[in-house]
Every structure is written in C-alpha cells, then in structure tokens.
Amino acid sequence: MQETVNLAPHALDACLAELRFDPDDPRSLGEAFDVLVDGGFDRLPLPGGGATLERWRSLAAVAARDLGLVKLFEGHTDALAILAELHGPAPRPGRRWAVWAAQAPDARVAAVRVEDRIVQLSGVQSWCSGARAVTDALVIAWLDGEPILAAVPIGGPQTAVSTERWHAVGMRATASGDVRFENAPAVLIGKPHDYxxxxxxxxxxxxxxxxxxxxxxxxxxxxxxxxxxxxxxxxxxxxxxxxxxxxxxxxxxxxxxxxxxxxxxxxxxxxxxxxxxxxxxxxxxxxxxxxxxxxxxxxxxxxxxxxxxxxxxxxxxxxxxxxxxxxxxxxxxxxxxxxxxxxxxxx
CATH class of the missing domain: 1.20.140.10 (Butyryl-CoA Dehydrogenase, subunit A, domain 3)
Structure with missing residues (x-):
C-alpha cells in the first residue's frame, strides 16, 4: 500500500518557486522531476480516498509551473496509485515511474509467461513520455490475446529508447519516444483487463x-x-x-x-x-x-x-x-x- 504524506500545499508551492531547470532540455527536466520525488511531493492522497481534490490541487500547481514537468510527475503519481489499487508490489524508494498504455496501430508489446506472475516483454511501446527520465514503467502488453498490465524496469540491456520519431514543438522536453523491449523481465499487475x-x-x-x-x-x-x-x-x-x-x-x-x-x-x-x-x-x-x-x-x-x-x-x-x-x-x-x-x- 502506498504511504501518503499530506505535505502542506505551501511547501510544494515554495519548492516549485525555487526550482531552477531548463524546461527545454529533457535531462534538466528529469532532474527537476527528481527534486519533486526526492522531496516526497509525489506521495499524494490516492483517488477516492477522501482527499481527491487535494491530489488534484497538487497536480494543478505543478502544471502551472511547467507542463513538461507535470507530464512526468502526473505519470509517476498515477503509477503509484495504480500499483496501490491493483495490489502491486510496493514501489522501492528512489524509483521514478511512468504509465505507458497508448495502443498505437504500428506498435505492440507481447508478453510470454515465465512464472506465475513473471513475464517477458518483447515489442515496441509508443508514446513513452519521459522514457529517459524514469526507472520503471507500467506497460500494456498482450498475453494469450488479452491485454495485461506489467511493471518493467527501464534502462537495462533488454530495453532501448528511441526519440527519432519525436518532432514535437509543444511538450518537446518530455521526449515521448518509443521503447523497444527484447525479452525484458516484468511483473504482472492485476488480472487481464484490470487496467x-x-x-x-x-x-x-x-x-x-x-x-x-x-x-x-x-x-x-x-x-x-x-x-x-x-x-x-x-x-x-x-x-x-x-x-x-x-x-x-x-x-x-x-x-x-x-x-x-x-x-x-x-x-x-x-x-x-x-x-x-x-x-x-x-x-x-x-x-x-x-x-x-x-x-x-x-x-x-x-x-x-x-x-x-x-x-x-x-x-x-x-x-x-x-x-x-x-x-x-x-x-x-x-x-x-x-x-x-x-x-x-x-x-
């Protein structure tokens, strides 16, 4: 279960006001994202837990500072909420998460079961925001003809990030590229269709x-x-x-x-x-x-x-x-x- 910390709103506002980064540079944007996570500002109230508006106010505050930053921050906090809702493994400290669930017609990830909850992923996932800034992702893959959600580490030898097709002007620094998986080990989260x-x-x-x-x-x-x-x-x-x-x-x-x-x-x-x-x-x-x-x-x-x-x-x-x-x-x-x-x- 995710631990939530109700940091005072003014603490987040102060952090955002003092944050210095180049919003046009993916690396600098990733470092700003790290500051928010390391400061514990990602431990938001979970949706439906009685403080949903407080959660949304934090997202709105980050968005007002920079949309590239909130794109990474929201994806990370969404992943934490999904893991809590579907009783996934507790996220380890220091990890940065993303949710990549877009289903493009020219990209698809296949899963092969290795053990009860362990699969290997192969294929290409498109629209991967912050692919060079995160350590883990929740990805939609296909197992026996059904969509499943899998948690997979990013950055190892079985994952390759490409931004060759990313030509955006708006949201440029999110570097939302493609990630290719080759027998990448992953953990099943929930049941098919649960996402x-x-x-x-x-x-x-x-x-x-x-x-x-x-x-x-x-x-x-x-x-x-x-x-x-x-x-x-x-x-x-x-x-x-x-x-x-x-x-x-x-x-x-x-x-x-x-x-x-x-x-x-x-x-x-x-x-x-x-x-x-x-x-x-x-x-x-x-x-x-x-x-x-x-x-x-x-x-x-x-x-x-x-x-x-x-x-x-x-x-x-x-x-x-x-x-x-x-x-x-x-x-x-x-x-x-x-x-x-x-x-x-x-x-």
Missing amino acids: VHRPGFWQGGAGIAACWFGAAAGLARRLREATAARPDPYRLAHLGTADVALAGAAALLRETARLIDANPSDGLHDAALRARLGVEAAVDTVLAAVGRALGAAPYCRDAAFARALADLPVFIRQSHAERDLAALGEAVAQDAASTVGGERWSL
Whole structure:
C-alpha cells in the first residue's frame, strides 16, 4: 500500500518557486522531476480516498509551473496509485515511474509467461513520455490475446529508447519516444483487463483535467497581471471571459472530486468525461482570451508564456474531443438520471 504524506500545499508551492531547470532540455527536466520525488511531493492522497481534490490541487500547481514537468510527475503519481489499487508490489524508494498504455496501430508489446506472475516483454511501446527520465514503467502488453498490465524496469540491456520519431514543438522536453523491449523481465499487475476496468481508470483520467486547469489558470494570471498594469475595455472583457471559464471549470472539478470520494468503487465514467470536456472547453477559451488580449509580444518575448502556449494545445489532445463528447451524449441519451448525485442538470 502506498504511504501518503499530506505535505502542506505551501511547501510544494515554495519548492516549485525555487526550482531552477531548463524546461527545454529533457535531462534538466528529469532532474527537476527528481527534486519533486526526492522531496516526497509525489506521495499524494490516492483517488477516492477522501482527499481527491487535494491530489488534484497538487497536480494543478505543478502544471502551472511547467507542463513538461507535470507530464512526468502526473505519470509517476498515477503509477503509484495504480500499483496501490491493483495490489502491486510496493514501489522501492528512489524509483521514478511512468504509465505507458497508448495502443498505437504500428506498435505492440507481447508478453510470454515465465512464472506465475513473471513475464517477458518483447515489442515496441509508443508514446513513452519521459522514457529517459524514469526507472520503471507500467506497460500494456498482450498475453494469450488479452491485454495485461506489467511493471518493467527501464534502462537495462533488454530495453532501448528511441526519440527519432519525436518532432514535437509543444511538450518537446518530455521526449515521448518509443521503447523497444527484447525479452525484458516484468511483473504482472492485476488480472487481464484490470487496467481499464478498475474504478481508478476514470478517476485518474479526471485528474489529467486538473493539469490542464492548472496550466490555463497560470496563463490567466499572466493576463490578470497585464490587465491590472494597463487596463483597457478589451483586456478587461477578455479577463472576464477567462474568469467565467475558469470558475466554471474549477466548480466542475471540485464537484467531480466530491463524487469520486463519495463513490470510490464507482468508475464514474460520465462524471470524469464531463470534467475533462468542461476543462478542455475552458482551456480553449483561455487560450483564445490571452492571445487576443495580449497580442504577439508575450508569444515572442516571454519564454514561459510562449512555452505554455505551445505545450498546452498538445497536452489537451489527450482528450478525444468530439469522440468523448459523443460518448458522453450517448450516456445522457440512455440514462435520463445520473447513477450518482441525483437528477442530471438539477440545482
């Protein structure tokens, strides 16, 4: 079971404020990630444990500092939560984890059973964020025609990392390349299909939206500072637009966190999708507002602002956009009342 430490929020804020790293350099980004883990800031409350909102506030704070950093941090904390939920082995101190579950049409990992819980992995896993910064990963592999989750060490002779196909501008420093496994020893976590069927799948998916929210709030703060320094009617209107969007997204995240804590054994698919889509819409609104209000100057002369504006559109593409909207709409059409939380759309 993962040990959680409720570090005061101001301790994380202070650490992030003092953190010095080159956000464009994967090695430097990895060292900043190490600082957060070594400082114990990764031991967040588990989803559904009564403090989900506290967990999400930490993710949002890291995201406001840098999206590449939160990409590594969120993946690591998600892996710790998955290991706890599926009763995997306790993570050893000093290890940095990732979750690589994307299933690309041109990449697949096969598993061969060696012992009861021991398998060997062979094949290629794509979209491996932080592949050069982590020591271990949870990977989806295929065993006897079924998807399984396996914990595998990274960096040994049976794993090879390649970033040859990584040409991103946004989220560049995450170096999300391909990892090739050749008979790499791994440990089975849970049973086949457990990764997507566990309640934490959608609970964790909603947590991603907290990262998007944190980054958008950071951009809106930049807009607020600029507007306070030089107000005009148009900037004020754009700031008001951003405020409405972020206030609605924050309320939606708080309500979703409350539902998760009240129903920890429920996957809450609809609520998680709604939170993700609501925050995505708020992000789109904020991106438009800050650009129209501030013009080209911060895009070109403010490195942190420009980086966030490049990173955030890439990060929110973890949403499946209209496919997710259609999935939510289908759920609404089939069920006039929510299974939890009372009637839909009631105050």
